[in-house]
Amino acid sequence: MIYGIGILRSMLVTLKHVFRKPITVEFPEKNRSVPIRARTNLLWFEERCTGCSTCAQACPDGCILVETSPREDGTLNIERYEIDFRICMYCGLCTEACPYQAIQSGGRYNDAVYTFEEMYRNKVSLAAESKQYLKETDGRYPNGQTQEEIEPDITTIPTARSRMKPAGQDGPIGPHHLPTKKNL
Template sequence: MYGMGLAKGLVVTAKNLILPSRMMTVQYPDRKVGLLGLAKATGEPITDIIRKDPLTAVKALLGLAEVKASLPQHPRFRGEEFSWYEQRCTGCASCAKYCPLGIIEIVTSESGDQMQEGQKYHLDKFDIDIGRCMFCGLCVEACPYDALHMGSGFEEGQYRRQDLVIDKRRLVSSKKKPSTWFRPQLASKNYDPQDGKNVKWDKAGRHEKPSLKEQQEKWAKR
Protein backbone atom coordinates (compact mmCIF):
# COMPACT_ATOMS: atom_id res chain seq x y z
CA MET A 1 0.00 0.00 0.00
CA TYR A 2 1.32 3.37 -1.03
CA GLY A 3 2.42 5.68 1.79
CA MET A 4 2.88 3.02 4.48
CA GLY A 5 6.68 3.04 4.17
CA LEU A 6 6.69 6.82 4.53
CA ALA A 7 4.44 6.61 7.58
CA LYS A 8 6.64 3.97 9.23
CA GLY A 9 9.72 6.09 8.63
CA LEU A 10 8.05 9.14 10.15
CA VAL A 11 7.05 7.10 13.20
CA VAL A 12 10.68 6.10 13.75
CA THR A 13 11.75 9.74 13.36
CA ALA A 14 9.10 10.88 15.84
CA LYS A 15 10.23 8.29 18.40
CA ASN A 16 13.83 9.45 18.10
CA LEU A 17 12.68 13.05 18.54
CA ILE A 18 10.35 12.60 21.51
CA LEU A 19 11.47 9.61 23.57
CA PRO A 20 14.34 10.48 25.99
CA SER A 21 15.71 6.93 25.76
CA ARG A 22 16.47 7.50 22.05
CA MET A 23 18.15 10.88 22.40
CA MET A 24 21.71 9.78 21.69
CA THR A 25 23.16 13.16 20.67
CA VAL A 26 26.04 14.26 22.91
CA GLN A 27 27.12 17.90 22.93
CA TYR A 28 30.82 18.03 22.12
CA PRO A 29 33.34 19.68 22.33
CA ASP A 30 31.28 22.37 24.07
CA ARG A 31 27.97 22.09 25.84
CA LYS A 32 25.50 24.77 26.83
CA VAL A 33 24.68 25.17 30.52
CA GLY A 34 22.69 27.41 32.81
CA LEU A 35 23.96 29.50 35.70
CA LEU A 36 24.13 26.56 38.11
CA GLY A 37 25.88 24.40 35.52
CA LEU A 38 28.40 27.16 34.84
CA ALA A 39 29.15 27.54 38.54
CA LYS A 40 29.67 23.78 38.84
CA ALA A 41 31.92 23.63 35.77
CA THR A 42 34.11 26.58 36.80
CA GLY A 43 34.11 25.87 40.53
CA GLU A 44 33.22 29.49 41.31
CA PRO A 45 30.24 30.83 43.27
CA ILE A 46 27.40 32.33 41.27
CA THR A 47 28.01 35.75 42.85
CA ASP A 48 31.63 35.76 41.63
CA ILE A 49 30.55 34.84 38.10
CA ILE A 50 28.04 37.71 38.02
CA ARG A 51 30.59 40.17 39.41
CA LYS A 52 33.52 39.15 37.19
CA ASP A 53 31.71 38.49 33.90
CA PRO A 54 28.15 39.89 33.74
CA LEU A 55 27.78 39.06 30.04
CA THR A 56 28.55 35.39 30.60
CA ALA A 57 26.16 35.38 33.56
CA VAL A 58 23.36 36.70 31.32
CA LYS A 59 24.10 34.00 28.74
CA ALA A 60 23.99 31.41 31.51
CA LEU A 61 20.59 32.67 32.64
CA LEU A 62 19.37 32.04 29.10
CA GLY A 63 21.03 28.63 29.05
CA LEU A 64 23.52 29.70 26.37
CA ALA A 65 26.80 29.68 28.31
CA GLU A 66 29.33 27.26 26.82
CA VAL A 67 31.74 25.06 28.78
CA LYS A 68 34.09 22.31 27.67
CA ALA A 69 32.38 18.95 27.47
CA SER A 70 34.13 15.89 28.84
CA LEU A 71 33.17 12.40 27.77
CA PRO A 72 33.35 9.54 30.28
CA GLN A 73 36.28 7.22 29.66
CA HIS A 74 38.12 4.42 31.43
CA PRO A 75 41.01 5.37 33.75
CA ARG A 76 43.26 3.00 31.75
CA PHE A 77 42.65 4.89 28.50
CA ARG A 78 45.93 5.53 26.65
CA GLY A 79 45.77 9.22 25.78
CA GLU A 80 48.03 11.28 23.59
CA GLU A 81 49.51 14.03 25.75
CA PHE A 82 51.74 11.88 28.02
CA SER A 83 52.62 12.68 31.64
CA TRP A 84 56.34 12.97 32.29
CA TYR A 85 58.01 13.46 35.66
CA GLU A 86 61.40 15.09 35.30
CA GLN A 87 62.28 14.25 38.91
CA ARG A 88 62.01 10.52 38.16
CA CYS A 89 63.80 10.56 34.80
CA THR A 90 67.49 9.59 34.61
CA GLY A 91 67.88 10.12 30.87
CA CYS A 92 68.50 6.43 30.18
CA ALA A 93 66.51 6.72 26.91
CA SER A 94 64.88 3.31 27.35
CA CYS A 95 61.61 4.77 26.07
CA ALA A 96 63.26 5.91 22.83
CA LYS A 97 65.01 2.56 22.34
CA TYR A 98 61.81 0.53 22.73
CA CYS A 99 59.61 2.76 20.56
CA PRO A 100 58.83 0.69 17.42
CA LEU A 101 58.25 3.81 15.32
CA GLY A 102 61.20 5.86 16.55
CA ILE A 103 59.10 8.91 17.40
CA ILE A 104 60.95 9.74 20.64
CA GLU A 105 64.14 11.79 20.35
CA ILE A 106 66.32 12.26 23.42
CA VAL A 107 69.58 14.21 23.65
CA THR A 108 71.46 14.05 26.95
CA SER A 109 74.65 15.36 28.50
CA GLU A 110 76.52 14.43 31.65
CA SER A 111 75.16 16.18 34.72
CA GLY A 112 77.72 15.00 37.26
CA ASP A 113 74.98 14.00 39.70
CA GLN A 114 75.68 10.58 41.14
CA MET A 115 72.79 8.38 42.23
CA GLN A 116 72.60 4.90 43.70
CA GLU A 117 72.01 3.43 40.23
CA GLY A 118 74.75 5.51 38.61
CA GLN A 119 75.17 8.93 37.07
CA LYS A 120 72.05 10.90 36.17
CA TYR A 121 72.08 12.58 32.76
CA HIS A 122 70.79 16.05 31.97
CA LEU A 123 68.12 16.05 29.26
CA ASP A 124 68.88 18.67 26.63
CA LYS A 125 66.10 17.50 24.32
CA PHE A 126 63.06 15.27 24.78
CA ASP A 127 60.62 15.27 21.84
CA ILE A 128 57.65 12.97 21.24
CA ASP A 129 55.99 13.10 17.80
CA ILE A 130 52.40 12.09 18.55
CA GLY A 131 51.50 12.59 14.90
CA ARG A 132 53.17 9.24 14.20
CA CYS A 133 52.40 7.62 17.56
CA MET A 134 50.14 4.55 17.64
CA PHE A 135 49.80 4.74 21.45
CA CYS A 136 50.99 1.19 22.02
CA GLY A 137 52.49 2.17 25.38
CA LEU A 138 55.76 0.28 24.95
CA CYS A 139 57.69 3.39 25.99
CA VAL A 140 55.77 3.44 29.27
CA GLU A 141 56.44 -0.25 29.86
CA ALA A 142 60.16 0.25 29.16
CA CYS A 143 60.65 3.09 31.65
CA PRO A 144 62.36 1.55 34.71
CA TYR A 145 61.62 4.50 37.01
CA ASP A 146 57.98 5.25 36.09
CA ALA A 147 58.93 8.67 34.77
CA LEU A 148 56.76 8.40 31.65
CA HIS A 149 53.03 7.70 31.73
CA MET A 150 50.33 7.58 29.11
CA GLY A 151 47.99 10.56 29.23
CA SER A 152 44.23 10.69 29.51
CA GLY A 153 43.23 12.94 26.58
CA PHE A 154 42.20 11.91 23.09
CA GLU A 155 42.05 15.11 21.00
CA GLU A 156 45.10 14.75 18.80
CA GLY A 157 44.13 17.12 15.99
CA GLN A 158 46.13 20.32 15.46
CA TYR A 159 46.21 23.01 12.78
CA ARG A 160 49.97 22.78 12.25
CA ARG A 161 52.12 19.70 11.82
CA GLN A 162 54.82 20.95 14.19
CA ASP A 163 52.28 21.31 17.00
CA LEU A 164 52.04 17.51 17.12
CA VAL A 165 55.61 17.33 18.43
CA ILE A 166 55.61 17.51 22.23
CA ASP A 167 58.91 18.98 23.41
CA LYS A 168 60.48 19.00 26.85
CA ARG A 169 58.96 22.36 27.76
CA ARG A 170 55.43 21.09 27.09
CA LEU A 171 56.12 17.86 28.94
CA VAL A 172 57.31 19.73 32.02
CA SER A 173 54.45 22.26 32.07
CA SER A 174 51.66 19.80 31.24
CA LYS A 175 49.17 18.67 33.87
CA LYS A 176 50.14 15.47 35.62
CA LYS A 177 47.01 13.35 35.18
CA PRO A 178 48.46 10.02 34.06
CA SER A 179 46.49 7.06 32.82
CA THR A 180 46.42 4.06 35.13
CA TRP A 181 47.42 1.80 32.23
CA PHE A 182 50.47 -0.30 33.25
CA ARG A 183 50.56 1.61 36.52
CA PRO A 184 49.11 -0.71 39.20
CA GLN A 185 50.18 1.66 41.97
CA LEU A 186 47.64 4.20 40.69
CA ALA A 187 44.89 1.69 39.98
CA SER A 188 45.18 0.25 43.49
CA LYS A 189 44.36 3.69 44.89
CA ASN A 190 41.28 4.00 42.64
CA TYR A 191 42.83 7.02 40.96
CA ASP A 192 40.82 8.49 38.09
CA PRO A 193 42.57 11.05 35.83
CA GLN A 194 39.19 12.56 34.94
CA ASP A 195 38.51 13.86 38.44
CA GLY A 196 40.93 16.75 37.98
CA LYS A 197 43.61 15.83 40.54
CA ASN A 198 47.30 15.93 39.66
CA VAL A 199 49.61 13.16 40.83
CA LYS A 200 52.88 14.26 42.44
CA TRP A 201 56.14 12.75 41.25
CA ASP A 202 56.79 10.88 44.50
CA LYS A 203 53.38 9.18 44.27
CA ALA A 204 53.67 8.08 40.64
CA GLY A 205 56.21 5.29 41.05
CA ARG A 206 55.75 1.60 41.66
CA HIS A 207 58.60 1.41 44.15
CA GLU A 208 57.16 3.41 47.01
CA LYS A 209 58.35 2.94 50.57
CA PRO A 210 55.85 0.63 52.29
CA SER A 211 54.14 1.84 55.44
CA LEU A 212 54.86 0.28 58.83
CA LYS A 213 51.53 -1.55 58.71
CA GLU A 214 52.30 -2.98 55.26
CA GLN A 215 55.71 -4.12 56.45
CA GLN A 216 54.15 -5.91 59.41
CA GLU A 217 51.48 -7.59 57.28
CA LYS A 218 53.65 -8.59 54.33
CA TRP A 219 57.03 -9.29 55.85
CA ALA A 220 57.10 -9.37 59.66
CA LYS A 221 54.36 -12.01 59.97
CA ARG A 222 55.86 -14.48 57.53
Protein backbone atom coordinates in the same frame (compact mmCIF):
# COMPACT_ATOMS: atom_id res chain seq x y z
CA MET B 1 -3.61 -6.46 3.13
CA ILE B 2 -3.37 -3.01 4.75
CA TYR B 3 -1.32 -0.59 2.73
CA GLY B 4 0.86 1.96 4.49
CA ILE B 5 1.51 -0.09 7.65
CA GLY B 6 5.26 0.01 6.98
CA ILE B 7 5.21 3.81 6.69
CA LEU B 8 3.28 4.08 9.96
CA ARG B 9 5.73 1.82 11.73
CA SER B 10 8.75 3.82 10.58
CA MET B 11 7.05 7.08 11.57
CA LEU B 12 6.43 5.66 15.03
CA VAL B 13 10.12 4.82 15.34
CA THR B 14 11.02 8.38 14.32
CA LEU B 15 8.47 9.83 16.76
CA LYS B 16 9.90 7.75 19.60
CA HIS B 17 13.39 9.17 18.98
CA VAL B 18 12.20 12.78 18.69
CA PHE B 19 11.49 12.90 22.43
CA ARG B 20 14.60 11.02 23.51
CA LYS B 21 17.55 12.81 25.10
CA PRO B 22 20.28 13.08 22.42
CA ILE B 23 23.30 10.86 23.01
CA THR B 24 25.60 12.99 20.85
CA VAL B 25 27.38 16.16 22.04
CA GLU B 26 28.16 19.30 20.09
CA PHE B 27 31.95 18.96 19.90
CA PRO B 28 34.08 21.08 20.23
CA GLU B 29 31.75 23.37 22.22
CA LYS B 30 30.98 20.43 24.52
CA ASN B 31 33.30 17.61 25.49
CA ARG B 32 32.26 14.16 26.52
CA SER B 33 33.98 13.01 29.70
CA VAL B 34 36.60 10.33 29.12
CA PRO B 35 37.46 7.58 31.62
CA ILE B 36 40.64 8.40 33.51
CA ARG B 37 42.46 5.34 32.15
CA ALA B 38 41.52 5.84 28.50
CA ARG B 39 44.59 5.60 26.25
CA THR B 40 43.93 8.89 24.55
CA ASN B 41 47.42 10.36 24.27
CA LEU B 42 50.91 10.22 25.75
CA LEU B 43 51.90 12.00 28.95
CA TRP B 44 55.50 12.35 30.09
CA PHE B 45 56.08 12.95 33.79
CA GLU B 46 59.38 14.72 34.30
CA GLU B 47 59.47 14.07 38.05
CA ARG B 48 59.51 10.31 37.43
CA CYS B 49 61.90 10.22 34.49
CA THR B 50 65.49 9.05 34.98
CA GLY B 51 66.62 9.73 31.42
CA CYS B 52 67.38 6.04 30.86
CA SER B 53 66.14 6.20 27.23
CA THR B 54 64.41 2.81 27.41
CA CYS B 55 61.29 4.39 25.90
CA ALA B 56 63.27 5.78 22.96
CA GLN B 57 64.81 2.38 22.28
CA ALA B 58 61.41 0.66 22.45
CA CYS B 59 59.75 3.06 20.02
CA PRO B 60 59.48 1.41 16.59
CA ASP B 61 59.04 4.78 14.89
CA GLY B 62 62.01 6.45 16.54
CA CYS B 63 59.94 9.44 17.55
CA ILE B 64 61.31 9.89 21.09
CA LEU B 65 64.52 11.82 21.61
CA VAL B 66 66.27 11.78 25.00
CA GLU B 67 69.45 13.73 25.60
CA THR B 68 71.14 13.58 28.98
CA SER B 69 74.29 14.71 30.72
CA PRO B 70 75.90 12.98 33.71
CA ARG B 71 75.69 14.44 37.19
CA GLU B 72 78.37 14.19 39.85
CA ASP B 73 76.35 11.54 41.73
CA GLY B 74 76.06 9.31 38.67
CA THR B 75 72.44 10.15 37.88
CA LEU B 76 71.41 11.80 34.64
CA ASN B 77 70.29 15.31 33.98
CA ILE B 78 67.67 15.40 31.23
CA GLU B 79 68.73 18.05 28.75
CA ARG B 80 66.13 17.20 26.13
CA TYR B 81 63.06 15.00 26.03
CA GLU B 82 61.05 15.29 22.85
CA ILE B 83 58.26 13.38 21.13
CA ASP B 84 57.53 13.74 17.45
CA PHE B 85 53.78 13.24 17.30
CA ARG B 86 53.92 13.62 13.51
CA ILE B 87 55.10 10.03 13.29
CA CYS B 88 53.82 8.57 16.57
CA MET B 89 51.25 5.82 16.00
CA TYR B 90 50.14 5.72 19.67
CA CYS B 91 51.05 2.05 19.96
CA GLY B 92 51.98 2.52 23.62
CA LEU B 93 55.18 0.44 23.46
CA CYS B 94 57.12 3.30 25.08
CA THR B 95 54.73 3.28 28.04
CA GLU B 96 55.14 -0.44 28.49
CA ALA B 97 58.92 -0.23 28.26
CA CYS B 98 59.40 2.58 30.79
CA PRO B 99 60.56 0.99 34.07
CA TYR B 100 59.50 4.03 36.10
CA GLN B 101 56.08 4.74 34.62
CA ALA B 102 57.33 8.14 33.62
CA ILE B 103 55.52 7.97 30.28
CA GLN B 104 51.91 6.83 30.38
CA SER B 105 48.95 6.65 28.06
CA GLY B 106 46.23 9.17 28.81
CA GLY B 107 45.44 12.86 28.71
CA ARG B 108 43.76 15.02 26.09
CA TYR B 109 42.26 13.59 22.93
CA ASN B 110 41.35 16.97 21.46
CA ASP B 111 44.86 18.16 20.70
CA ALA B 112 44.45 19.11 17.06
CA VAL B 113 46.85 21.81 15.84
CA TYR B 114 46.98 24.11 12.84
CA THR B 115 50.51 23.35 11.67
CA PHE B 116 52.37 20.08 11.30
CA GLU B 117 55.37 21.44 13.22
CA GLU B 118 53.29 21.97 16.36
CA MET B 119 53.07 18.20 16.65
CA TYR B 120 56.75 18.11 17.62
CA ARG B 121 56.63 18.54 21.39
CA ASN B 122 59.65 19.42 23.51
CA LYS B 123 60.39 18.88 27.18
CA VAL B 124 58.83 22.17 28.29
CA SER B 125 55.62 21.55 26.42
CA LEU B 126 55.35 17.91 27.57
CA ALA B 127 56.08 18.77 31.21
CA ALA B 128 53.53 21.61 31.19
CA GLU B 129 50.87 19.28 29.82
CA SER B 130 51.50 16.56 32.42
CA LYS B 131 51.55 19.10 35.26
CA GLN B 132 48.19 20.43 34.12
CA TYR B 133 46.90 16.85 33.92
CA LEU B 134 47.96 16.09 37.52
CA LYS B 135 46.39 19.35 38.67
CA GLU B 136 43.09 18.37 37.11
CA THR B 137 43.17 14.82 38.46
CA ASP B 138 44.29 15.81 41.94
CA GLY B 139 47.67 14.12 41.55
CA ARG B 140 46.36 10.87 40.10
CA TYR B 141 48.32 9.46 37.17
CA PRO B 142 46.62 8.00 34.08
CA ASN B 143 47.23 4.48 35.40
CA GLY B 144 44.93 5.34 38.32
CA GLN B 145 47.68 5.56 40.94
CA THR B 146 49.09 8.44 42.92
CA GLN B 147 52.81 9.15 43.22
CA GLU B 148 52.93 7.33 46.56
CA GLU B 149 51.17 4.25 45.19
CA ILE B 150 53.61 3.66 42.32
CA GLU B 151 56.41 1.50 43.67
CA PRO B 152 57.16 3.84 46.57
CA ASP B 153 60.46 2.12 47.36
CA ILE B 154 61.89 2.87 43.97
CA THR B 155 60.47 6.18 42.89
CA THR B 156 59.36 8.88 45.26
CA ILE B 157 58.77 12.62 45.20
CA PRO B 158 60.59 15.00 44.85
CA THR B 159 62.53 13.35 42.06
CA ALA B 160 62.81 9.78 40.93
CA ARG B 161 66.38 10.43 39.85
CA SER B 162 67.54 11.28 43.33
CA ARG B 163 66.34 8.00 44.84
CA MET B 164 67.36 5.22 42.52
CA LYS B 165 70.48 3.53 41.33
CA PRO B 166 71.41 4.68 37.87
CA ALA B 167 71.81 1.97 35.27
CA GLY B 168 75.27 0.45 35.30
CA GLN B 169 76.30 2.00 38.59
CA ASP B 170 78.09 -1.15 39.68
CA GLY B 171 78.96 -2.38 36.22
CA PRO B 172 81.53 -1.54 33.60
CA ILE B 173 79.26 0.88 31.74
CA GLY B 174 77.25 3.89 32.86
CA PRO B 175 77.40 7.65 33.10
CA HIS B 176 79.86 7.51 36.02
CA HIS B 177 82.50 6.28 33.60
CA LEU B 178 82.21 9.30 31.34
CA PRO B 179 85.12 11.73 31.67
CA THR B 180 84.42 14.76 33.84
CA LYS B 181 86.00 18.18 33.40
CA LYS B 182 88.42 17.32 36.26
CA ASN B 183 89.97 14.26 34.65
CA LEU B 184 89.99 15.43 31.04
